[in-house]
Amino acid sequence: MKKVKYDVVVLGGGAAGMGAIKGALSENVKTLLIEREASTGGVLNQCIHNGFGIHVFNQELSGPEYHEMYLEKLGTFDAMYETTVLKVDEKHNLLHAISKDGVYEIEYGALVLATGARERPFEALRISGTRPAGIFTAGLAQHFVNLENKLPGHKAVILGSGDIGLIMARRLTLEGVKVEGVYEIMPYQGGLTRNIVQCLDDFNIPLHLSTSVIKVHGKERLEGVTVAKFENGRPVEGSERFIECDTLVASVGLIPENDLVKEIVEIDLSEGAVVDDLMRTNIPNIFAAGNNVCIHDLVDFVTMEGEMAGKNAALVSKGEKLPERKAIIKEGNNVRILSTKYTTASQAFKLYLRVSKPMGTTALYLNDERIKVVPVAKPSEMIELTLDPSKYKMRGKVILSALEVGK
Amino acid sequence: MSDSKLNENGEKNSKIIEMTCIVCPIGCHLKVKVDEDGKFLSVTGNRCPRGAEYAKQEVTDPRRVLPTSVRVKNGELPLVSVRTESAIPKRLIFEAMKVVKSIEVEAPVKRGQVIVENLLDTGVNLIATRTVKKLT
Numbered sequence A: 001m002k003k004v005k006y007d008v009v010v011l012g013g014g015a016a017g018m019g020a021i022k023g024a025l026s027e028n029v030k031t032l033l034i035e036r037e038a039s040t041g042g043v044l045n046q047c048i049h050n051g052f053g054i055h056v057f058n059q060e061l062s063g064p065e066y067h068e069m070y071l072e073k074l075g076t077f078d079a080m081y082e083t084t085v086l087k088v089d090e091k092h093n094l095l096h097a098i099s100k101d102g103v104y105e106i107e108y109g110a111l112v113l114a115t116g117a118r119e120r121p122f123e124a125l126r127i128s129g130t131r132p133a134g135i136f137t138a139g140l141a142q143h144f145v146n147l148e149n150k151l152p153g154h155k156a157v158i159l160g161s162g163d164i165g166l167i168m169a170r171r172l173t174l175e176g177v178k179v180e181g182v183y184e185i186m187p188y189q190g191g192l193t194r195n196i197v198q199c200l201d202d203f204n205i206p207l208h209l210s211t212s213v214i215k216v217h218g219k220e221r222l223e224g225v226t227v228a229k230f231e232n233g234r235p236v237e238g239s240e241r242f243i244e245c246d247t248l249v250a251s252v253g254l255i256p257e258n259d260l261v262k263e264i265v266e267i268d269l270s271e272g273a274v275v276d277d278l279m280r281t282n283i284p285n286i287f288a289a290g291n292n293v294c295i296h297d298l299v300d301f302v303t304m305e306g307e308m309a310g311k312n313a314a315l316v317s318k319g320e321k322l323p324e325r326k327a328i329i330k331e332g333n334n335v336r337i338l339s340t341k342y343t344t345a346s347q348a349f350k351l352y353l354r355v356s357k358p359m360g361t362t363a364l365y366l367n368d369e370r371i372k373v374v375p376v377a378k379p380s381e382m383i384e385l386t387l388d389p390s391k392y393k394m395r396g397k398v399i400l401s402a403l404e405v406g407k
Numbered sequence B: 001m002s003d004s005k006l007n008e009n010g011e012k013n014s015k016i017i018e019m020t021c022i023v024c025p026i027g028c029h030l031k032v033k034v035d036e037d038g039k040f041l042s043v044t045g046n047r048c049p050r051g052a053e054y055a056k057q058e059v060t061d062p063r064r065v066l067p068t069s070v071r072v073k074n075g076e077l078p079l080v081s082v083r084t085e086s087a088i089p090k091r092l093i094f095e096a097m098k099v100v101k102s103i104e105v106e107a108p109v110k111r112g113q114v115i116v117e118n119l120l121d122t123g124v125n126l127i128a129t130r131t132v133k134k135l136t
């Protein structure tokens, strides 16, 4: 077993992990990246569509461009690729990892978790019928089409209107696959409106809301699916329709990836790692950033979170004491997801929230105080708040809630 | 047009078209005022000037950036991701895909490298969006 020692170790080299490397290096500490794949970038590598970098680079880039341009800003750093961490021993500040050239014991001063998210599998939906070839998660289909030059089939149905599903509807259409439609069980879309416009409307691909697949048909290869309208979470009798297709692409959500640390780090109901405004978990020298904290729409914010996590991890590794938590932040009415669950009230910080239902003009409240009004609020689109402790009272319990104040 | 009616203020009758700005993922909700000939008059709801440009373009000649990929010969990867350097007319998207499918580039490919110059006479280049090294 080989032993190595670093001030900051970053686990995962997607946008958040690369940001953490940059943040840590800015404090001149010895920093190591550990990545399971052969290169950095994470999900950016397969997101060849444009829509990245508006805030960080002030231009609209594709995922791979964002990745390479950010990497160039980083310069050189130590990294172990194709390396899997098997265990985090937080009591002794050790990681046990396995790579092509053997087993490693890695000692860290501070650790940044940047492991991203995994796709919710089709099986999680418990849909009846057979399980023939031709069923893919959207991210897997994206990987095949964009990186391996393989098409999944000829006629596709897309289940779920999350961004990856919408982007794949366009991608498959451009590649000559007939996309019959997108089916969404909720009464509202899952992805960004811009993706409804440029991925579905532009190509006349119908979006069927309150509709889902209830049965899969076919023996070896998928032959079709039965869809039905849904009301109150149940299929409406008589609304069933058979659709012939050889491909079913499921875009039914991302789950924060925290398997490795779920026994030691506080995890919330949506499976994200719970952090404070310094991106610190319940363990003082373990930080987290990116999709393993909460699922983000915008890579730019993931990068910023990563940079902060890396910088603070570096400070802790140098023995600096960071401020303590002063308040817990809770989801109030109509708020489903918060990126930050505690605050040290030591600095102004950014927090991202998702509402639980689509609303028109919406006012956001911190306890009883109105702090922002947005023209529309949708569960699919994160709302950014800047919380300044010199402006708002942040002690004890802070409740963030949303109220529709106009259509 | 000369025969359009004027309203009581002596202006042409205008109408509001609602749309989502797709220039960036923020997706501002735009209300675009056009006259009865569909000519752009004004816009509200945009958080930045790019939204105004988009609205004007969208009601006259809608354009999109095309992101896709091109086959690579002797590369570490079979494909290189590409996009049009700026937006091209929406109506040309499928024709552009035909061009994209007919070509193959030789590795190495550099990010930003022009893959097709002046795609379909649009004045817009198709560029590589990543690096693909030569297979060794």
Ligand SMILES: Cc1cc2nc3c(=O)[nH]c(=O)nc-3n(C[C@H](O)[C@H](O)[C@H](O)COP(=O)(O)OP(=O)(O)OC[C@H]3O[C@@H](n4cnc5c(N)ncnc54)[C@H](O)[C@@H]3O)c2cc1C
Pocket (backbone or CB within 6 Å): A011, A012, A013, A014, A015, A016, A017, A034, A035, A036, A037, A040, A041, A042, A043, A044, A047, A049, A050, A051, A052, A053, A083, A084, A085, A114, A115, A116, A117, A163, A164, A167, A257, A260, A289, A290, A291, A292, A295, A296, A297, A298, A299, A300, A302, B025
């Ligand atoms: C399909 C899709 C489309 C998107 N579209 C846009 C868009 O248009 N515009 C935009 O701004 N944003 C977009 N986003 C959002 C943004 O790109 C992501 O939120 C962001 O890139 C996530 O970065 P991350 O570092 O948190 O996660 P990831 O990119 O998933 O990185 C996690 C990394 O950790 C590694 N890893 C995981 N577990 C381990 C382990 N145990 N050991 C070692 N390594 C590990 C993984 O291999 C991976 O490299 C999109 C996201 C998706 C999924």
Ligand code: SF4
Pocket (backbone or CB within 6 Å): B021, B022, B023, B024, B025, B026, B027, B028, B045, B046, B047, B048, B049, B050, B051, B052
């Ligand atoms: S108006 Fe500006 S901020 Fe709003 S979506 Fe368009 S580009 Fe983005």
